[in-house]
Amino acid sequence: MLRVGVLVSGGGTNLQAILDAVDDGTITNARVELVVSNNANAYALERAKKHGIEALCISPKDYESREEFNQDLLAKIDAYHLDLLVLAGYLVKVPECMIAAYRGRIINIHPSLIPSFCGVGYYGLKVHEAALARGVKITGATVHIVDEGMDSGPILLQKAVEVLEGDTPEILQRRVMEQAEWKILPQAIDRIANKKA
Secondary structure, eight states: OEEEEEEESSSOHHHHHHHHHHHTTSSOSEEEEEEEESOTTOHHHHHHHHTTOEEEEOOGGGSSSHHHHHHHHHHHHHTTOOSEEEESSOOSOOOHHHHHHTTTOEEEEESSOTTTTOSTTOOTHHHHHHHHHHTOSEEEEEEEEOOSSSSOSOEEEEEEEEOOTTOOHHHHHHHHIIIIIHHHHHHHHHHHHTTOO
């Protein structure tokens, strides 16, 4: 059984997609053991608690230095003996000590077709604003392995989503979540859990 930890900063819609996929059997051989947020008010923490999953807030704001935060984050996550870490809208740069400790076992969902609209500064609505400003006809989402760069690790899955006339960043964000993110993130976890990735 793959022991999964999910790191999230906001509402946790991708987390909900994972939990639903475990519940309905889309994801097999995996269990979410821990949800971590840097934001005490993140609704993702409530989603975890409602599902009987341990939920922790570990915020850089609560530490004297970033190094202290990095070490404590790693120590707290290590205590759960997790096999896979999933970044599902986690807006904190993952410390290099964690990448080293979990090499090849951290995945991220990004709301574009990497290498487009990714890297430093591209997160949340900013990705969709940039896609619309550029006038692309196709966008989508990417699941990739996390390395020391920003959105630079090996790609596991991608799914394209059409950009439609009259799209706003918010409308496009919702369509990318519904048609791509909520599909390929559970699919990637299932593949890893069943040694198909």
